[in-house]
Amino acid sequence: MGDTAVKICGLQDVEVLKSMVNLPVDYIGFVFAPSRRRVTPEQAALLSAQLKAWKTPEIPQSVGVFVNPELEELAAIVEEAQLDVVQLHGQESPQFCREVKERLGTRVFKVLSVQSLNENSEASINHELYAGVIDGLLLDTFDPVYGGGSGSTFAWEGIPAYRDWARNHGIPLFVAGGLLPSNVAELIDKYSPDGVDVSSGVESDGVKDIDKIAAFVGRVKQA
Numbered sequence: 001m002g003d004t005a006v007k008i009c010g011l012q013d014v015e016v017l018k019s020m021v022n023l024p025v026d027y028i029g030f031v032f033a034p035s036r037r038r039v040t041p042e043q044a045a046l047l048s049a050q051l052k053a054w055k056t057p058e059i060p061q062s063v064g065v066f067v068n069p070e071l072e073e074l075a076a077i078v079e080e081a082q083l084d085v086v087q088l089h090g091q092e093s094p095q096f097c098r099e100v101k102e103r104l105g106t107r108v109f110k111v112l113s114v115q116s117l118n119e120n121s122e123a124s125i126n127h128e129l130y131a132g133v134i135d136g137l138l139l140d141t142f143d144p145v146y147g148g149g150s151g152s153t154f155a156w157e158g159i160p161a162y163r164d165w166a167r168n169h170g171i172p173l174f175v176a177g178g179l180l181p182s183n184v185a186e187l188i189d190k191y192s193p194d195g196v197d198v199s200s201g202v203e204s205d206g207v208k209d210i211d212k213i214a215a216f217v218g219r220v221k222q223a
């Protein structure tokens, strides 16, 4: 109970981050892909530095969100923004993921964008090709424009097959896409992901909302 990891994604404002320091958040995400939530490496460096002020229970890991980045560009951002984890939201190959780990020394979370909202949900890539390479598998709803951050759920019935595959390979399975303070407990109760990831669902008028963030984290840790 209460051990589901939580990632809050799309942080842009140092003041919001400061207001979160007492929350048991495991990962903080910064978006470097084209998005209204995009941050520059300089902004992310300032935000990452703020994580050291965290109070409980451990300092969150910093995660950079990318869609089909160039390796050299990625290397420069990882160094400047002091990222612990690279989240790859595009069609990055297993070989690319391996190169990121070997050359940049970060962990890699690979995203499967779920293409359809029916029971036969198909994912954008064959996850089995990433066995032994990646450090986490993340399911998110396919977004045709940005690749993620859609604010929409996918058919959760497809989760167990991916969760069991991830666990059989010793890595965590994260779920994103349209999560809210009001639906995340149901997701955890029914499908037991190792982690949950939210951006749109903890915003008001497109801006991160500390009350929604606190409510979301509370629901996750009580589920």
Ligand SMILES: O=C(O)c1ccccc1N[C@@H]1O[C@H](COP(=O)(O)O)[C@@H](O)[C@H]1O
Pocket: 009, 010, 029, 031, 033, 034, 035, 036, 037, 065, 066, 067, 087, 089, 138, 140, 146, 147, 148, 149, 150, 151, 152, 176, 177, 178, 179, 197, 198, 199, 200, 201
């Ligand atoms: O948040 C974005 O703008 C974004 C853009 C491009 C790729 C991924 C993006 N965010 C990721 O989307 C999910 C959160 O989705 P939701 O907004 O809660 O539905 C999460 O994995 C973010 O890292």
